[in-house]
Amino acid sequence: MYTPDFHYHKAGSVAEAIEMLGHHEDSRLLAGGHSLLPLMRLRLARPATLIDIGGLDELRGIRVHEGHIHIGALTTHGEIARSHDVQHANPLVAEVAGGIGDPQVRNRGTIGGNLAHADPASDWGTIITVMDGSVEVQGPSGSRTIAIGDFFQGAFATAVADDEIVTGIRVPTLVRQGHGHGHDHGHGHDHGAESINGEVGEYAKMSHPASFYPVIGGAVVINAEGGRCVSARVAVGGLVPTPRRAPSVEAALAGQELTAGNLEAAANQLANDLGDEIIGDIFASADYRRAIAPVEVKHAMLHAIGLAHH
Amino acid sequence: MKVPIKLTVNGRSHESEVEARTLLVHYLRDDLGLTGTKIGCDTSQCGACVVRMNGSTVKSCTCLAVQADGAEVTTIEGLAQDGNLHPVQEAFWDNHGLQCGYCTAGMIMTVAELLERNPNPSAEEVRAGLEGNICRCTGYHNIVKAALAAAEAISSGAGGG
Structure with missing residues (x-):
């Protein structure tokens, strides 16, 4: 065709x-x-x-700075997934990159293109939102940085002007304490909640079975200390026209002991953050998405702190 | 709109003028006559059209020929060297890693890349690596077996590839 x-x-x-x-x-x-x-x-x-712009090598590559990673807009999902720098500085980002589409999609698809396309369910939209990252754009009058919360303007619509181009993405690193840098991978798969000191992140999604495109995604970053949640960031994709943070879930988690029951109770606050604009299509109705989203958020939380049964 | 492109396909350089909207798979099949690469779903899901571009597997139905300008492309026709099948081809043959054969070229291209990145994969890793290749006959069992046999042949040096 x-x-x-x-x-x-x-x-x-x-x-x-x-x-x-x-x-x-x-x-x-x-x-x-x-x-x-x-x-x-x-x-x-x-x-x-x-x-x-596929040949512009100046837009390609990953640089790790103090506190954040800079990813060139043309860097492919596969390059991000295989980057040892990303695996070390933000294992959540590396893991998500490795789960996008299939190997061929990861070889061609770029993080900048994915964000500029602004599909409401895109993996990167949800992940950069939960990481509170930002997007760098360049236009005739120079460069500017757009916070991810201001970047998405609606389904398939962004704050990038017609004569601007996305040049790079800034993603904060996951903050880890206690274990020393380089040892703890931040996932928490093998840890009990008590052993986590610092930020752990995880993403759970329901994907279309043929295209692997996400239908609903939930992402969490939990900052934990001694088995308790100090603070949390939670984002969901595929529910409303843009990826969205879930402040009610975040508030419900803060200060709580990291038990499965507390996590589930917090995830169930999600409805308060969604409003009435929930999208639906022939594959997944609005009601279905509303019902499944807290489940994905709960799975992400349980995996993040190592309480999930695989 | 016609656009001049210059690329290498299976070691031979080609200079062509293509309509900008020509997909790489059509250029390979219709202009160069390399019909080993198939068109299946035409929506970048099934993997029948997988070729390698600068070493990376790509779905050639979701790539414009103009995007391959300057690239080195390898199709299934370019895998055999000096009349010897590539070890992955050999393993698919030996293990009957096909039924109707329509997905086979894409499967082989994907497995070849997979084994370069992970020379000793588990069956589970092979299955994950083949996420983007669909066998409509559902003949996955022997495809996975073939991929594992190819890994062994390559690592033991028997394949010579």
């Missing part, structure tokens, strides 16, 4: 890509193409012009 016809331009630099965006009306950027090309083939998108 071919896409509709379009004009094709290959950008030689970020500056050139931005200039092209300004000159061509109804143009879209092409990175790995794993969101855009399927849409075009279904005629759900018909841009007049594609500007190919």
